[in-house]
Amino acid sequence: LVLFALLSSQIAAGVGPRNNAVNSTSRIAFSQVTFTDTHNKGGPEATMKLLNAFLAATVYDLADAAYTPQECVAGFFGLGFEFSEFHRYDEFFRDDSVVVLAQAGPYKGAEAIEEYVRFTDDTSPYVVEGYSVDAADPLLPFMSPSTGLCDFLLMASNQYKSDPETTNGDEFIVAYMARLTFSIPDNYILKAHFYYKVDFLGYIFGTVVNTKQTHEFICETMKEDCPETFAINGKMKKKKCVKRLKKLPSLTNGSYFDGNSSGCRSAHAAKVKFGEKHCPHISFEPQTDDWGSIKCQESSEISPQSLFEPNDFLAFESYLKSGSHGVDPEQGYTVVREGKGKRSKSKSKNKKGKKQKASKTNKNRDI
Numbered sequence: 145l146v147l148f149a150l151l152s153s154q155i156a157a158g159v160g161p162r163n164n165a166v167n168s169t170s171r172i173a174f175s176q177v178t179f180t181d182t183h184n185k186g187g188p189e190a191t192m193k194l195l196n197a198f199l200a201a202t203v204y205d206l207a208d209a210a211y212t213p214q215e216c217v218a219g220f221f222g223l224g225f226e227f228s229e230f231h232r233y234d235e236f237f238r239d240d241s242v243v244v245l246a247q248a249g250p251y252k253g254a255e256a257i258e259e260y261v262r263f264t265d266d267t268s269p270y271v272v273e274g275y276s277v278d279a280a281d282p283l284l285p286f287m288s289p290s291t292g293l294c295d296f297l298l299m300a301s302n303q304y305k306s307d308p309e310t311t312n313g314d315e316f317i318v319a320y321m322a323r324l325t326f327s328i329p330d331n332y333i334l335k336a337h338f339y340y341k342v343d344f345l346g347y348i349f350g351t352v353v354n355t356k357q358t359h360e361f362i363c364e365t366m367k368e369d370c371p372e373t374f375a376i377n378g379k380m381k382k383k384k385c386v387k388r389l390k391k392l393p394s395l396t397n398g399s400y401f402d403g404n405s406s407g408c409r410s411a412h413a414a415k416v417k418f419g420e421k422h423c424p425h426i427s428f429e430p431q432t433d434d435w436g437s438i439k440c441q442e443s444s445e446i447s448p449q450s451l452f453e454p455n456d457f458l459a460f461e462s463y464l465k466s467g468s469h470g471v472d473p474e475q476g477y478t479v480v481r482e483g484k485g486k487r488s489k490s491k492s493k494n495k496k497g498k499k500q501k502a503s504k505t506n507k508n509r510d511i
Contacts, residue, residue: 209289211328216287216294220326225333228265233258238332245338246448247345247395248411249402249439257336259415259422264304268414269361270311270353274304277317278469283459285323292328297321299460301469306483310361311352313483318344319471321460323452337451339460341476342399349407350394359389359406362413362426369416370423377428388428396443403443412440 225236237254243261244250251260266273279300286295301319306312318340325335363385367374380388389406396403401411412425424431425439432438464473472478 211287211289211292213284213287213294215292215328216284216296216326219328219331220294220296220324223326223331223333225324227261230258230262230265236333238330238334241333241335243336243338244446244451245340246446246451247340247342247400247402249444249446259418263411263414264302269417270307270358270410270414272305272307274302277301277303280463280466285453285455293334294326294328296324296326297456297459298324299463301471303480306352308357308483310357311483312355314352314479315481315483316347316352316477316479317470318348318477319460319464319469321452321456321463323456339448339452339456343475344477345399345401346395347475347477347479349401349405349410353410354394354406356386358410359386362389362406362409365413365416366423366426370420370426372420373423373427373431376431397445400443400445402439403445404441408440 223236224232226232229236233254237257239253241254241257242250242252243257245260248260251257262268264271264274277300279298283297284294285297287293299319299321301317303315303317305315321339323335323337324333326332327334360382363382366377366385367379367382377385389409392404392406392409394405394407395401396405396408401407409426412422415422416426421434424433427440430438430441461473464471464476470478470480
């Protein structure tokens, strides 16, 4: 109530939204202002941080602005966004909303975004349980007073226990960064860009879901749930299918799992439970899906640097070194407990087909 009273008083005083929008190129960047999600953390201290952020924002001359930083904060937190609340994804996202993890490519629309996020949810065939370990105060690194678009930078750590029936059974903690673009006038999230350290991607797709049981799961999924895909691939026996998966690199060019790799197929096999529309993505032979796309054949090789600003990476490195989450700052993840599932050796190849050492490739891919 205090928060919204403050906002109302500022609008009444002429600091709030005006009809005379400023030039469309006008933007304001806040590199040091932080906002705390009072719903998650609560308490007087969290509330004061949020109010202090509001007060800090008022020092800028926004008299001619159509939208203000205060509205960014009030609108975003008012939306009540939570990654785990799938039943509200139609509120959080629209048909033109896009989620992008550079190494996985884009996912457009609320339904596709939900299916992407569920890969790391406890509804995934690879996850027994997962929960939040730590979250930094969100940052507001950018807003446009003319369009009302606001970018929030989120950094957090989650712990997962993988399912030994479909993975190697490891339990691990991983940190990630997400940059969300929120629209004040339309009250939804337009874009969400994700970032994991490449070492973690090499670990998850080269070790956790690069096992005999993972490969068998993919092959059984193709046979039992994807009759058309199974036929296109010659109705091969499971043994031959598993052998073919083992010959594929776990990642494309050492870091991407949207190309012709076992990692891509393990990711998409988990989505087949949402319907046969994902079956073409686990095919060895190129197969067009219902959207006219062919996946797990060629990587788009989107650079993480094209999705984030340099200061975002600096903030994430600072978060990794904070020590509040138990994550190895160099790798971006920590194995808490090794599982007893069988492990396969990771294979990664460059474009010329030569083997590369994961550590060398990851170093080149990291900032």
